Amino acid sequence: MVMRQGEEHSPATKTPRLARNFDAVTQGGVLGRIGPLEVRLARDAAEIAAVQEVRFRIFYEELGARMKPEQRAARDCDRFDDVCDHLLVIDTTLPGPDHRRIVGTYRLLRQEVAARAGGFYSNDEFELNALVARHPGQRFLELGRSCVLKEHRSKRTIEVLWQGIYAYINHHKIDVMTGCASFHGTQPAAHAEALSYLAHYCRTEPEWDVRAVVGRYRSMDLMPREAINPRAAITALPPLIKGYLRVGAKIGNGCVIDHEFSTVDVFIVMPVAEIGARYINYYGAEADRFAA
Template identity: 75%
Template sequence: MAASRSLETDFATAVLGRIGTLQVRLARSEAEIAAAQEVRYRVFYDELGARRSSLPSGRRDADRFDAACDHLLVFDTALAGPEHRRIVGTYRLLRQEKAFAAGGFYSDGEFEFGKLIARHPGQRFLELGRSCVLPEYRSKRTIELLWQGIWAYISHYRIGVMAGCASFHGTVPAAHAEALSYLAHYCRTSAEFDVRAVAERYRSMDLMPTEAINVRSAAMALPPLIKGYLRVGAKVGDGCVVDHEFDTVDVFVVMPVREIGQRYISYYGGETHRFAA
């Protein structure tokens, strides 16, 4: 038991990846979590126009799920000041057992995530959410670092399926008709891992017939996060949801680890054996 606790502590404090002056690891303190929430606020509220009515006081994007999550952080070690002020990107990670203890997943309000989990009692699920990077750091190497951290995390906790919401900007699905239709026709999950938007919020993604879709332009119109998910082998569930608070159209992404391309596992997970539990 003591050895298990030591391994857990080592993982929680380890640097999970480095590229140049950037490094990725989990948050180690309340101050770092608060700083990550400030980064989220700057991106979601100041930049993208999310509404502030349901937020606590202060310039932080925070909700009840934060306490149950692990927070993956990218730091620029070249910046001056205390370490928690060097955070330039973040991802929120919610493991299945933590979600159950907290009363569910964030995605449950939009998609029937719980039904998917119930169909796979032998799998361990991880919800990915609140992904954001400050504008000046939106580069390939920052995204690569976040993925390195995710690979280390799923290796350590033996995650079988990653899933979560991903968004288009704005609240009108028709404004993204070609891209959403492309997802509906070419990128749907298998029946085994299908997830449907909750009935009262369900909006169809199938807005154009297949023959009307220009595959190249549709793929180019996808948000970078969704492109990245699809690139490693992810698929999307049935239907989209309009989120008026965050001013987005959300789709649900499912990534069974066994279906992720081996070249991506080799590329991003080259040292994840260090973190195997």
């Protein structure tokens, strides 16, 4: 991912593939719409630059990430931006051209693209390559750099992003979504109950397990299971992580401190076939409206 901050589900036995034509994915067409919000992929360099500016406002100005000397002023950017697809949400009520109306974004890195680019972004923190190697018949997608401007952080913004993601994974026949998700700050102990809840209640099955890399591994198991108040722990989870758990995601082994972004990162693993059926039906139906 890195998915940075800016309950029940019914497992599906098989993920439906949408039957209609997904030319909208490759041609930059609208992939979802809720009220005045539209979601699609970035079409040109101006829109990618605008996405980088939105990310900078959230990660650096709001959340206190540290700038690198070589970084462009007022942009969050790295080498992966040139190879990733950038999903963006546009508020059509705002004035100006589309690249000035972007209010939310996700960065999408497919397995075959990552292979050509030297690997996934998350490899610096988690042993993602080992997971991919254990599932040679599966197609992986790394989700990252998720953020929404503060004034647009609402359920409808998240839902329209998921409409776009669902259209994208069906078009590219993605089997597994992965990536990092973050707690604010660099002290795991400050999130002891929430991290311990993830460790005791939300871990991946062995076949999907991913461990933090040697040298950066920090335990999430900071409290015994019997000391955890699940309701309080869920309340303390970042909204993004709660959203992934609702859909059916599981959490890898260990957390990592990211000093550049001032976060404690955990790893999300979401096999598409295990996404809750009600979410597949909802997002699939909505994405299908824009698939022709």
